[in-house]
Every structure is written in structure tokens, then in C-alpha cells.
Amino acid sequence: MIRIGIINVSDRASAGVYEDIPGKAVVSYLTDWLIGDWEPVYRIIPDEQDQLEATMIELADTEGCCLVVTTGGTGPALRDVTPEATEAVCQKMLPGFGELMRQESLKYVPTAILSRQTAGIRNQTLLLNLPGKPTAIGQCLSVVFPAIPYCIDLIGGPFLTTDEAKMKVFRPKS
Numbered sequence: 341m342i343r344i345g346i347i348n349v350s351d352r353a354s355a356g357v358y359e360d361i362p363g364k365a366v367v368s369y370l371t372d373w374l375i376g377d378w379e380p381v382y383r384i385i386p387d388e389q390d391q392l393e394a395t396m397i398e399l400a401d402t403e404g405c406c407l408v409v410t411t412g413g414t415g416p417a418l419r420d421v422t423p424e425a426t427e428a429v430c431q432k433m434l435p436g437f438g439e440l441m442r443q444e445s446l447k448y449v450p451t452a453i454l455s456r457q458t459a460g461i462r463n464q465t466l467l468l469n470l471p472g473k474p475t476a477i478g479q480c481l482s483v484v485f486p487a488i489p490y491c492i493d494l495i496g497g498p499f500l501t502t503d504e505a506k507m508k509v510f511r512p513k514s
């Protein structure tokens with residue numbers, strides 16, 4: 341079974357102050373795009389770097405997720421530590437993901453440049469940061485998703501198949 345991790349990193353969402361709209365949005369996009377069985381592995385945690393690193397390691401190494409998507413904690417505020425935690429647990433960074441998402445987000449808000457969102461590889465898992473704003477989820481995920489299945493192929497993960505009418509992915513011909 342293909343497993344995908346979703347971590348909502350937010351003090352307020354983890355305290356129940358607001359509903360986890362960003363995490364639910366990630367699940368809903370993936371459900372719409374992916375063909376075949378997959379299962380979400382879901383966590384809502386506060387902006388604590390140790391806890392976030394431990395959760396990313398757990399979802400990657402123990403739960404066997406080929407992809408782990410985080411929402412929130414990418415900005416400049418004191419408690420925003422998602423990119424630091426991501427770098428700490430990855431062996432390789434993929435800065436192109438953050439570059440493309442910021443470029444896309446700039447079409448909507450000038451504050452897009454405040455997000456330090458990034459992506460990287462831990463063993464056979466791709467980790468990807470999204471901003472916490474509910475509207476940012478679709479805008480960011482849809483622009484980078486075409487490259488995600490091939491990235492997972494390259495790291496020896498499962499073969500992800502999408503409904504091409506909804507999400508067309510790109511795999512270079514070998």
C-alpha cells in the first residue's frame with residue numbers, strides 16, 4: 341500500500357483553536373489526483389523543531405511514507421522552524437521545489453517571498469513543505485506535483501499514477 345504522510349505544523353491547529361483545513365486540503369487534492377490505493381498517515385503537531393523532526397523521521401522510516409507533506413511554519417516568525425527541521429532530517433535538499441512554489445505564489449501575494457518552504461530527500465522519502473494558508477495548499481502543491489512521481493521513482497519508491505485529466509505528471513523517456 342502506498343503511504344503518504346501529512347503533517348500540519350501549527351501551534352493553533354494542534355491546540356484545537358482552528359480546524360486543520362490545510363492538512364485536509366492536502367488529502368483532498370491527493371485523493372482527486374491519484375489513481376489506485378493509497379493511505380494517508382496524519383499528524384497535527386505544534387511548531388516545535390524536535391517534535392517535527394521526530395515526526396518526519398517516524399513517517400519516513402517507521403511508517404514507510406514515500407512522500408511527507410508538511411503545512412505551515414515556513415515563514416520568518418520566531419516559531420517558524422519547518423524548513424530547519426526538514427534540512428536536519430534530509431540527506432539531500434531539492435531547492436527547485438521551493439523556488440517554483442514561491443514563483444507561483446507571487447502571482448497571488450507579494451508576501452510569497454516570506455515563505456522559506458523547501459523539499460528534500462531522506463532515504464526513500466521525499467519531504468515537501470507547504471505554507472499554512474489554506475489557499476496556498478492547492479496553489480503550491482499543483483505546481484510541483486508534476487515532478488513528484490518521477491522524483492519518487494528515482495529514490496526507489498512506489499510508482500505513483502495519476503488521473504491525467506486532473507493532474508498530468510512528467511516522466512522523462514528512458
Ligand SMILES: Nc1ncnc2c1ncn2[C@@H]1O[C@H](COP(=O)(O)OP(=O)(O)OP(=O)(O)O)[C@@H](O)[C@H]1O
Nearest residue numbers: 349350351352353358359360361412413472473474
Ligand atoms: N485552519 C485554518 N483556518 C483559517 N486560517 C488558517 C488555518 N490554518 C492556517 N490559517 C492561516 O494561515 C496562517 C499560517 O498558518 P500556519 O499553519 O503557519 O499557522 P501559524 O500562523 O504559524 O499558526 P500558529 O501560530 O498557531 O502555529 C495563519 O496565520 C492563518 O491566518
Ligand SMILES: Nc1nc2c(c(=O)[nH]1)N[C@H]1C(S)=C(S)[C@@H](COP(=O)(O)O)O[C@H]1N2
Nearest residue numbers: 412413414415445451452455471472473476
Ligand atoms: N500561495 C501562497 N503562498 C504564500 C502565502 C499565501 O497566502 N499563498 N502566504 C505567504 C505568507 S504571508 C507567509 S508568512 C509565508 C509563510 O507561511 P507559513 O508560516 O504559514 O508557512 O507563506 C507565504 N506564501
